Amino acid sequence: MRNIKLTIEYDGTRYLGWQRLGNSEKTIQGKIENILTQMTGTKIEIIGSGRTDAGTHARGQIANFKTDSKMMLAEMIDFLNRYLPRDIVVKKVEEVPERFHARYNATGKKYSYHVWNNEIPSAFERHYSFQFSQELDIDLMNEACRKLIGSHDFIGFSSLKKTKKSTVRTIDELSIQQEGSMLHFTFVGNGFLYKMVRIIMGTLLEIGTGTLELGVIDEVFENKIRSDAGMTVPSQGLFLDEVYY
Incomplete structure (x- = not known):
């Protein structure tokens, strides 16, 4: 199982915030999870470093997710930025140790x-x-x-x-x-x-x-x-x- 770290930039203007909200299509987390699920063929849930409120922006939000996908990191970032809305951009994709946790490890x-x-x-x-x-x-x-x-x-x-x-x-x-x-x-x-x-x-x-x-x-x-x-x-x-x- 691989642990993948994302560095994310987004314009929060038209979103209800970071955190996924039920069936709403208007959250950053929900948008990214939908594309990751399409990319890997399995349901993906991401862990963010923390929530941002509706309308708040990010230049360096961090998230991580676990996957069995063998896709190369360069292919992942290309897929994400091709299919995500243009106001959400993945700036970096890295493979990190299994124990890395975007929220709990933040200092x-x-x-x-x-x-x-x-x-x-x-x-x-x-x-x-x-x-x-x-x-x-x-x-x-x-x-x-x-x-x-x-x-x-x-x-x-x-x-x-x-x-x-x-x-x-x-x-x-x-x-x-x-x-x-x-x-x-x-x-x-x-x-x-x-x-x-x-x-x-x-x-x-x-x-x-x-x-x-x-x-x-x-x-x-x-x-x-x-x-x-x-x-x-x-x-x-x-x-x-x-x-x-």
């Missing part, structure tokens, strides 16, 4: 979020960024980013309900780069809770406008109350860039 992830900070919308960036027209204090937002770096209980910055599993995560990098009207936010950490990046982004934007005080970050870490943090920004500005192993 960290890199996400980016993109904000179009302009009163005039962009015709080209509308599916890949969040238009936010209010003026932002970037220096204050950078200060907020520094407060979020490190190991903290991020339950208050997530949409998770109470759980017995640990909600402590470590953010190693949280930075902002400005390119004209576009703001690029980079998140690197050992893991992210459900909607954590999108809620942190909403909190940063509201701090940047003065709607929330800088001290709200410490308050949410202490009281763990989701409603004290900022809004949940839309999914179309979010990209899963890389998964670390």
Whole structure:
């Protein structure tokens, strides 16, 4: 039995997210599994490094699957990219050790979020960024980013309900780069809770406008109350860039 690792890029605009949903044809996982099943002649289920929400994109999603197929790797990538929709691309196909697991072996992830900070919308960036027209204090937002770096209980910055599993995560990098009207936010950490990046982004934007005080970050870490943090920004500005192993 071979274990095959896929590196996948996708535009999530027209999909309901990564995870297969019943008979829906509108998930990334479902689309890839259908083509793999056609390719191998046997039912294939893939394991992703994690779920991405409806409308979220990926430059480096990782998945793996087991197969008895003798097909060469070059033939696999050619077949996949020939028959998958054009908004899903397999960038790399590798054979990996039997014990490799795309989700459980992941040690960290890199996400980016993109904000179009302009009163005039962009015709080209509308599916890949969040238009936010209010003026932002970037220096204050950078200060907020520094407060979020490190190991903290991020339950208050997530949409998770109470759980017995640990909600402590470590953010190693949280930075902002400005390119004209576009703001690029980079998140690197050992893991992210459900909607954590999108809620942190909403909190940063509201701090940047003065709607929330800088001290709200410490308050949410202490009281763990989701409603004290900022809004949940839309999914179309979010990209899963890389998964670390």
